[in-house]
Amino acid sequence: MAYIVTEPCINCKYTNCAAVCPVDAFREGPNFLTIDPIDCIDCDACVPECPVEAIFPDDEVPEEWEHYIELNDRLAEKWDEYLINETKDPLPDADDWAEKDEKFELLKEDWD
Numbered sequence: 472m473a474y475i476v477t478e479p480c481i482n483c484k485y486t487n488c489a490a491v492c493p494v495d496a497f498r499e500g501p502n503f504l505t506i507d508p509i510d511c512i513d514c515d516a517c518v519p520e521c522p523v524e525a526i527f528p529d530d531e532v533p534e535e536w537e538h539y540i541e542l543n544d545r546l547a548e549k550w551d552e553y554l555i556n557e558t559k560d561p562l563p564d565a566d567d568w569a570e571k572d573e574k575f576e577l578l579k580e581d582w583d
């Protein structure tokens with residue numbers, strides 16, 4: 472099992488979650504964080520830290536976001552060098568984006 476970051480994180484990236492992970496399982500993309508399923512030890516510490524309730528155990532991911540399970544795996548590999556284990560400023564307008572749905576198309580995979 473592993474924990475999964477889902478759609479509410481896109482364009483918010485508050486990063487509270489990454490600061491509490493005991494095994495540094497989070498990786499950072501331009502406007503989304505992902506969890507490396509190999510590193511995650513299912514401790515649940517990150518879930519209550521996320522202000523937009525974006526993180527779920529993989530067997531509890533809401534059906535409409537199940538594609539994020541494969542996505543976390545793939546992006547954790549792609550962003551392997553972008554380990555994040557501390558809090559940073561959220562993205563501009565994060566509070567506005569936190570209210571919005573249907574953000575998948577906005578996910579940026581490439582840093583440049």
Ligand code: SF4
Pocket residue numbers: 476479480481483484485486487488489504520521522523524525526
């Ligand atoms: S706390 Fe939530 S919104 Fe912020 S980076 Fe973590 S998963 Fe994304």
Ligand code: SF4
Pocket residue numbers: 474491492493494495496497506510511512513514515516517518
């Ligand atoms: S469940 Fe625990 S180990 Fe897994 S990403 Fe969250 S804080 Fe890290």
